[in-house]
Amino acid sequence: MAGMPTNQRDQVMLVVGIVGILGAAAYWNFVYTPKAETLATQEARLEKLDQTNNRAKAMLARGTVEQMREEAKVLSDNLALIRTLIPAGNEVPALLDQILAAARRVGLEQDSFVPGAVVRGETFDTYRYRFSFNGTYHQIAEMLTAVGSLRRIMAPVGVSLTPAPQGSSRLRVASGQQVLSANFDIQTYVLRAADAEDGGTP
Incomplete structure (x- = not known):
């Protein structure tokens, strides 16, 4: 090839x-x-x-x-x-007046009022006020209901009901009803000053 x-x-x-x-x-x-x-x-x-x-x-x-x-x-x-x-500090007296007004409105008899110690907190302080009223069971219940309906936190704590000592009250009650002595604390919380200044209150 x-x-x-x-x-x-x-x-x-x-x-x-x-x-x-x-x-x-x-x-x-x-x-x-x-x-x-x-x-x-x-x-x-x-x-x-x-x-x-x-x-x-x-x-x-x-x-x-x-x-x-x-x-x-x-x-x-x-x-x-x-x-x-939570109320500001300057609102507390007005709120206490509302509580006393509610008590008078339902016919309760105020026996005592004692401010308690203030518990300081980081954001708010806790205030307690000791109240004592005389009245019937229904009157006391109406007053506590009025306290619970306030626009600020005002909480009744440690409620104690006992029969009022004979002759300790001038209240006149209907037949079959008994005058009771109601002792309780009203607990509320108040913003610290720094928080209130920053717009903590409306």
């Missing part, structure tokens, strides 16, 4: 060249191309996962911020409500 090498060395070189070309073609078809396709598929999958993770992180960040804002609003609303229920 024309053009074919005639000596052994050239024939060997030709065979080696053909084998090399066939090997390169086989590597391209059976090794490189499948691996390249696999790598491309994996890269596309990784890119998609990365995009999904980024979207999830963004959604989580938005949710966390919104949740924190909602919680902060709830706390702020609760604090505002508490501040409307």
Whole structure:
């Protein structure tokens, strides 16, 4: 055949060249191309996962911020409500007058009134006032109900009812009713001065 090498060395070189070309073609078809396709598929999958993770992180960040804002609003609303229920120091005398007025309105007889010790707190102070009234069971219940309906926190605590000693009261009651002696504390909370100056009172 024309053009074919005639000596052994050239024939060997030709065979080696053909084998090399066939090997390169086989590597391209059976090794490189499948691996390249696999790598491309994996890269596309990784890119998609990365995009999904980024979207999830963004959604989580938005949710966390919104949740924190909602919680902060709830706390702020609760604090505002508490501040409307807790009197300022200068309101206490007027509130005590309301209690005494409620007692007179239902016909109770005031026996004693003793201011208690003030318990200092970080945000507000606790005040107690010891009251003693004489009257019937229903009169005492009406007065305590009136105290509970005040717009500020004025809580009756330690309520004690005992029969009034004979001759200790000038109240006139209906037949079958008994005059009782009611002893209890009125407990209220007053904002500290710094909190009141910061807008703690309405």
